[in-house]
Amino acid sequence: MNFIAQLQACSHSRLCVGLDPEPAKLPGAWVGDAGRIYDFCCSIVDATHDLVCAFKPQIAYFAAHRAEEQLERLIAHIHKVAPGVPVILDAKRGDIGSTAEQYAREAFERYQADAVTLSPFMGFDSVEPYLRYEGKGAILLCRTSNKGGDDWQMQRLADVPGQPRLFEHLAFLAETQWNRNGQLGLVVGATYPGEIARVRELAPTLPLLVPGVGAQGGDAAAVVQAAGRAAPLVVNSSRAILYASQGADFAARARAVAEATRAALS
Numbered sequence: 240m241n242f243i244a245q246l247q248a249c250s251h252s253r254l255c256v257g258l259d260p261e262p263a264k265l266p267g268a269w270v271g272d273a274g275r276i277y278d279f280c281c282s283i284v285d286a287t288h289d290l291v292c293a294f295k296p297q298i299a300y301f302a303a304h305r306a307e308e309q310l311e312r313l314i315a316h317i318h319k320v321a322p323g324v325p326v327i328l329d330a331k332r333g334d335i336g337s338t339a340e341q342y343a344r345e346a347f348e349r350y351q352a353d354a355v356t357l358s359p360f361m362g363f364d365s366v367e368p369y370l371r372y373e374g375k376g377a378i379l380l381c382r383t384s385n386k387g388g389d390d391w392q393m394q395r396l397a398d399v400p401g402q403p404r405l406f407e408h409l410a411f412l413a414e415t416q417w418n419r420n421g422q423l424g425l426v427v428g429a430t431y432p433g434e435i436a437r438v439r440e441l442a443p444t445l446p447l448l449v450p451g452v453g454a455q456g457g458d459a460a461a462v463v464q465a466a467g468r469a470a471p472l473v474v475n476s477s478r479a480i481l482y483a484s485q486g487a488d489f490a491a492r493a494r495a496v497a498e499a500t501r502a503a504l505s
């Protein structure tokens with residue numbers, strides 16, 4: 240099943256568990272041991288996979304610790320234990336076409352991800368190579384959850400009719416001429432529910448990946464209200480779930496937080 244169909248088929252949850260493993264925060268005897276990243280993430284996956292609509296490993300947490308091979312095995316594990324649950328590789332890639340071809344190959348062939356996050360800053364020809372992978376998703380940063388997103392994303396484009404803000408223009412392009420094969424989605428931070436509603440107006444059919452509930456303080460109910468229920472909504476929480484406990488009960492506590500977050504998003 241392709242990425243968008245997988246999301247559309249998920250009626251029981253809007254929760255995406257983010258897999259951002261930091262060796263210093265691993266539980267018990269695993270603390271500080273980058274060789275245990277796979278074991279830790281698999282424990283979280285096994286404890287939560289029936290509660291989620293997606294998993295989102297952030298590649299930096301693996302690459303920084305020379306754990307890319309553990310990431311490959313982790314994604315294979317997710318596909319095995321939760322075959323209907325898509326994996327969104329959070330890589331935020333963005334480069335010229337020839338390099339983008341290699342990044343796309345990395346995401347979809349090496350890691351076997353179902354979707355990848357991209358920075359659209361370099362324009363459509365930096366996105367297009369990912370769209371050659373039939374059925375795979377490409378999720379573009381639109382209105383990010385951090386304060387610094389204001390520096391670019393809230394600026395108005397004087398040369399475009401109506402002088403939209405940059406994030407608004409990107410949402411329009413992604414809904415229309417850029418979405419050639421129906422593979423695009425958008426990232427909009429939970430910390431900006433007003434902008435989630437605006438993106439939903441401009442891009443009513445696109446899946447939204449919404450990071451920022453949990454550790455960043457975004458309000459789950461406000462996110463659901465702003466996004467509406469028509470198109471897929473994938474709300475990510477990473478640290479609040481992963482590090483609910485550093486004790487022997489870490490997987491059970493992660494599950495409890497995931498259950499509460501899923502309920503808040505229903």
Ligand SMILES: O=c1ccn([C@@H]2O[C@H](COP(=O)(O)O)[C@@H](O)[C@H]2O)c(=O)[nH]1
Nearest residue numbers: 297383384428450453454455476477478
């Ligand atoms: O605008 C964005 C885009 C991506 N992220 C990523 O989501 C998670 C959030 O982690 P929490 O621990 O739940 O805060 C992380 O991987 C970020 O790189 C984002 O936060 N905001």
